[in-house]
Amino acid sequence: MSDGNKVKIRLESLQDGNVQEHLYNGEWFRKSKSLFIRYIEPADPANPQAGEVRTLLRYRPNELSIVRRGVIESEQLFTPGRRQRGFYYTPLMRFALETDTLKLDLVPGSAAAEAGVEDGLPTLLPFSLEWEYDMLVSDQMSGRFNIRLYLQEEQ
Numbered sequence: 248m249s250d251g252n253k254v255k256i257r258l259e260s261l262q263d264g265n266v267q268e269h270l271y272n273g274e275w276f277r278k279s280k281s282l283f284i285r286y287i288e289p290a291d292p293a294n295p296q297a298g299e300v301r302t303l304l305r306y307r308p309n310e311l312s313i314v315r316r317g318v319i320e321s322e323q324l325f326t327p328g329r330r331q332r333g334f335y336y337t338p339l340m341r342f343a344l345e346t347d348t349l350k351l352d353l354v355p356g357s358a359a360a361e362a363g364v365e366d367g368l369p370t371l372l373p374f375s376l377e378w379e380y381d382m383l384v385s386d387q388m389s390g391r392f393n394i395r396l397y398l399q400e401e402q
Contacts, residue, residue, distance in 0.1 A: 252276060253401035254372065256286055261393040275372075275398060282306040282368045284376075284398065290318035304396070306376055308367035311351055325378050327351050342384055350379040356399070373399040 256271040273286030284304040291297035298318035305312045311325040318338070324331040325348040333344050355361035356373030363371035375397040382389040 252372075254284075254398045255401050256284070257395075257397040257399075259395040259397070262390050272401065277368055277370070280307060280366060280368070284396070304376070306353065306368075308353075309351065311376065311378060325351055325380055330383075344389070345383040345386075347381040347383065348378060349381070350377070352377045356397070373397065 252275055254273055254275050256273050258269045258271065260267045260269075269288065269292070271286040271288060273284060275282065275284045277283070282305070284306070286302055288300050288302055289295060289297065290300050300315050300317035300319045303314045305314075309327060313321070313323045313325075315321045319336070321333065321335040323333040323344070323346055325346055327348045327350060330345050330347045333346060335342055335344055353364075353367070353369065354375045354377055355364060355369060355371075356375060357371075360369060360371045360374050363369060375395055377393075377395045379391070379393045381391050
């Protein structure tokens with residue numbers, strides 16, 4: 248597989264009964280026994296002038312890291328059964344956070360994609376990453392999140 252394969256990304260987030268869905272164009276590639284997904288998102292979807300955020304996900308079996316750079320800067324690490332430290336910075340606020348990951352799964356989206364999994368990483372589209380976690384800020388529960396990031400070929 249070559250670097251920078253173009254994809255359509257659908258990100259579904261469920262928190263406290265509220266569902267949000269976002270669509271992005273991005274790319275994915277495999278490197279050093281890891282899967283990388285990158286895309287650009289608006290800092291504030293309601294205000295295009297607010298700037299943008301470059302997002303990079305790195306997945307390997309039992310670990311997902313998300314690094315965001317731009318108007319919003321954050322780092323989060325998700326490892327099932329472990330509490331991990333991270334941070335979230337905007338021009339108006341800065342805080343440390345922790346994620347307590349309850350679930351992290353790679354789900355092939357077709358029989359062909361399922362057959363194309365090598366070393367726990369997909370070689371074919373479509374597939375999704377699904378994770379569930381509790382977020383804590385200053386040791387206080389901030390919320391439980393269920394995230395699904397679905398990738399398919401860009402048409």
